[in-house]
Amino acid sequence: MNLKQLAKHLNLSQTTVSRALNGYPEVGAETRRRVDEAARRVGYRPNPHAMRLATGRAHAIGHVLPSDRMLQIDPHFSDFIAGAGDVYSANGFDVMLHVGGSEDEQTVYRRYAQSGAVDGVVIMGPRLNDWRIDLLNELELPFIVHGRVGDREDGYAWLDVDNRGAFRQATKLLTDLGHRRIGLVNGNETFTFATHRRLGYEDALRTAGLSPDPTIMTSDAMTEESGYRHTKHLLSAKDRPTALLYSSMLSVSGAVRAIHELNLEIGSDVSLIAHDDGLPFLNAEGLVPALTTVRSSIRAAGGRVAELLIAMINDPTGGEPHELWNVDLIVRGSTGPAARR
Amino acid sequence: MNLKQLAKHLNLSQTTVSRALNGYPEVGAETRRRVDEAARRVGYRPNPHAMRLATGRAHAIGHVLPSDRMLQIDPHFSDFIAGAGDVYSANGFDVMLHVGGSEDEQTVYRRYAQSGAVDGVVIMGPRLNDWRIDLLNELELPFIVHGRVGDREDGYAWLDVDNRGAFRQATKLLTDLGHRRIGLVNGNETFTFATHRRLGYEDALRTAGLSPDPTIMTSDAMTEESGYRHTKHLLSAKDRPTALLYSSMLSVSGAVRAIHELNLEIGSDVSLIAHDDGLPFLNAEGLVPALTTVRSSIRAAGGRVAELLIAMINDPTGGEPHELWNVDLIVRGSTGPAARR
DNA sequence: GGTTTTTCCCAAAGCGCTTTGAGTAATTTA
DNA sequence: TAAATTACTCAAAGCGCTTTGGGAAAAACC
Numbered sequence: 065m066n067l068k069q070l071a072k073h074l075n076l077s078q079t080t081v082s083r084a085l086n087g088y089p090e091v092g093a094e095t096r097r098r099v100d101e102a103a104r105r106v107g108y109r110p111n112p113h114a115m116r117l118a119t120g121r122a123h124a125i126g127h128v129l130p131s132d133r134m135l136q137i138d139p140h141f142s143d144f145i146a147g148a149g150d151v152y153s154a155n156g157f158d159v160m161l162h163v164g165g166s167e168d169e170q171t172v173y174r175r176y177a178q179s180g181a182v183d184g185v186v187i188m189g190p191r192l193n194d195w196r197i198d199l200l201n202e203l204e205l206p207f208i209v210h211g212r213v214g215d216r217e218d219g220y221a222w223l224d225v226d227n228r229g230a231f232r233q234a235t236k237l238l239t240d241l242g243h244r245r246i247g248l249v250n251g252n253e254t255f256t257f258a259t260h261r262r263l264g265y266e267d268a269l270r271t272a273g274l275s276p277d278p279t280i281m282t283s284d285a286m287t288e289e290s291g292y293r294h295t296k297h298l299l300s301a302k303d304r305p306t307a308l309l310y311s312s313m314l315s316v317s318g319a320v321r322a323i324h325e326l327n328l329e330i331g332s333d334v335s336l337i338a339h340d341d342g343l344p345f346l347n348a349e350g351l352v353p354a355l356t357t358v359r360s361s362i363r364a365a366g367g368r369v370a371e372l373l374i375a376m377i378n379d380p381t382g383g384e385p386h387e388l389w390n391v392d393l394i395v396r397g398s399t400g401p402a403a404r405r
Numbered sequence: 406m407n408l409k410q411l412a413k414h415l416n417l418s419q420t421t422v423s424r425a426l427n428g429y430p431e432v433g434a435e436t437r438r439r440v441d442e443a444a445r446r447v448g449y450r451p452n453p454h455a456m457r458l459a460t461g462r463a464h465a466i467g468h469v470l471p472s473d474r475m476l477q478i479d480p481h482f483s484d485f486i487a488g489a490g491d492v493y494s495a496n497g498f499d500v501m502l503h504v505g506g507s508e509d510e511q512t513v514y515r516r517y518a519q520s521g522a523v524d525g526v527v528i529m530g531p532r533l534n535d536w537r538i539d540l541l542n543e544l545e546l547p548f549i550v551h552g553r554v555g556d557r558e559d560g561y562a563w564l565d566v567d568n569r570g571a572f573r574q575a576t577k578l579l580t581d582l583g584h585r586r587i588g589l590v591n592g593n594e595t596f597t598f599a600t601h602r603r604l605g606y607e608d609a610l611r612t613a614g615l616s617p618d619p620t621i622m623t624s625d626a627m628t629e630e631s632g633y634r635h636t637k638h639l640l641s642a643k644d645r646p647t648a649l650l651y652s653s654m655l656s657v658s659g660a661v662r663a664i665h666e667l668n669l670e671i672g673s674d675v676s677l678i679a680h681d682d683g684l685p686f687l688n689a690e691g692l693v694p695a696l697t698t699v700r701s702s703i704r705a706a707g708g709r710v711a712e713l714l715i716a717m718i719n720d721p722t723g724g725e726p727h728e729l730w731n732v733d734l735i736v737r738g739s740t741g742p743a744a745r746r
Numbered sequence: 747g748g749t750t751t752t753t754c755c756c757a758a759a760g761c762g763c764t765t766t767g768a769g770t771a772a773t774t775t776a
Numbered sequence: 777t778a779a780a781t782t783a784c785t786c787a788a789a790g791c792g793c794t795t796t797g798g799g800a801a802a803a804a805c806c
Contacts, residue, residue, distance in 0.1 A: 114762035149504025163490025289691030350630030
């Protein structure tokens with residue numbers, strides 16, 4: 065059943081039916097009612113392709129995941145998209161997902177922009193100096209970044225969590241507890257969020273009169289295995305840290321393993337704090353002792369990012385949203401006073 | 406630059422240009438060359454919406470993830486889609502992703518079918534008795550299932566790994582090593598794969614002359630926390646199992662934690678085998694001792710599923726593919742002879 | 747040589763929607 | 777009562793592509 069048939073069925077023109085359905089003001093109240101009801105009764109659905117062709121709007125948001133960045137984004141992506149998905153579908157937007165493939169990432173964006181296949185894109189996992197921002201600005205394709213691009217704060221829309229503040233807070237908790245030697249097991253610092261976390265960590269160390277020691281700071285992919293490896297290494301040194309900070313719950317699972325192997329006690333021999341993205345399959349409270357975390361739901365961020373982007377698309381003159389989210393430090397059992405050594 | 410302009414530029418009709426570009430035979434070799442070259446030079450890209458409207462083909466595959474099933478699929482989804490994505494883009498297909506939202510899942514499929522928004526869908530995480538199969542058959546929307554629907558093997562296209570065989574094999578390894586009391590930490594058995602795994606486990610037990618004991622078999626979400634909880638519980642019993650089987654690496658991270666806490670030794674006090682989907686952030690070899698697994702790359706499955714579906718779409722008469730993948734049992738250090746008790 | 751094929755190309759008709767530019771009837775205003 | 781609004785509705789023109797049904801020129805046949 066298409067518009068034409070529906071119009072004929074109602075003895076109205078396509079124009080009127082289309083306008084009634086789309087809420088235009090120049091159609092009578094009674095007519096609108098009739099149209100709406102008939103449409104519902106016959107289950108009329110406008111053909112999306114026709115709509116897109118006619119309006120030039122795709123009603124779709126693009127997400128592009130390059131294979132090589134997959135490892136970093138992987139476990140976080142589905143949670144982010146779960147949050148965004150609710151918002152998208154509530155607003156009648158589809159998600160157009162592009163993963164890896166032979167086509168170069170840049171080409172994908174160009175194609176999107178030129179063909180109007182999507183109305184906007186969201187950029188995940190921005191790096192310190194990310195070429196995607198300039199490209200998308202040049203292409204004039206609306207976009208929003210989850211995170212920030214190094215120190216740049218203008219010239220693009222973004223939503224970020226205050227990673228620097230979070231790690232400053234977390235580190236401060238440790239220094240307040242008397243820890244003087246605090247290690248950092250960070251994500252890959254080519255990503256902005258990881259650099260921000262390190263900066264926050266260093267801020268707090270300096271405030272406490274300590275100076276960062278590169279030998280107890282790592283920057284690596286956030287996997288179980290790397291968490292294990294770095295933890296083992298850090299805690300095997302003679303002058304081992306009494307506290308460790310992690311950028312990911314994934315690394316923590318590896319860390320717990322390493323710590324057990326070394327016969328150390330979490331919370332007494334070594335204090336642990338991690339950034340918790342709220343991934344549903346890894347929960348910080350389930351650990352024993354429960355893990356002290358700086359928590360920020362990646363899923364909630366996904367939802368908000370989607371909202372902002374849709375608003376930008378609907379009203380391009382609305383300005384460039386910037387949103388910085390605070391994170392909560394949740395103190396649980398994995399942090400304790402520094403052990404006397 | 407659109408077709409019309411390109412045609413004018415070449416002094417040809419739209420028809421001819423379109424045909425040249427799409428490889429139809431009724432266009433001269435020299436003309437085709439000219440067209441191809443001009444198209445490349447000006448960077449011509451057909452407008453996808455117009456193409457879709459004209460052909461009725463969407464060049465898109467739908468993936469629908471209900472929020473409530475998210476937890477189960479979550480970490481596996483992105484890896485699956487990473488595999489599928491390569492194939493999709495190589496064939497010029499887009500991924501249309503639908504996540505949660507207020508719209509009921511069934512409605513989404515109906516909309517897809519009726520509007521032609523996608524040419525086919527892939528069904529993930531099938532349950533023992535999954536309504537999606539009947540719905541999609543009724544809607545005549547091409548689809549393929551990753552996994553199987555209970556005992557049904559016909560009436561739908563599927564690609565599955567031989568979960569039953571895998572767990573039979575794994576369990577047999579344990580019984581061969583002399584284990585008589587083997588626990589199972591399974592995924593949620595409303596999902597077919599989990600039931601198949603239990604069946605394989607029971608097969609092997611019976612073959613070894615043992616009878617399955619429900620008190621050492623669990624069925625739950627595959628998270629770190631549940632792995633921990635069930636393991637702790639199982640190994641705290643007086644008559645504790647000497648070997649445990651896991652449906653997921655995620656549960657194993659929790660298990661390792663529990664086992665350490667109980668001061669048991671993996672490989673001697675308790676043997677461990679897990680199903681490993683090959684998720685990039687959790688690797689079985691990184692554990693100490695390295696984990697014995699039945700391994701089957703979910704990413705590879707994603708790629709193959711995509712291939713099969715695209716083939717079905719391109720040739721609807723091609724029959725209904727069924728593919729059962731063997732899994733490899735990889736023996737590593739986490740399995741050892743049953744301890745004398 | 748005339749007739750039939752083959753080869754190559756074209757004009758025009760959709761695909762299903764939105765939107766422009768009017769037009770008619772009903773309601774106000776002067 | 778005539779003129780000017782207002783309220784509704786419509787026919788038709790796109791959006792950019794594919795595809796049908798020919799048609800003209802060239803090649804092949806008798």
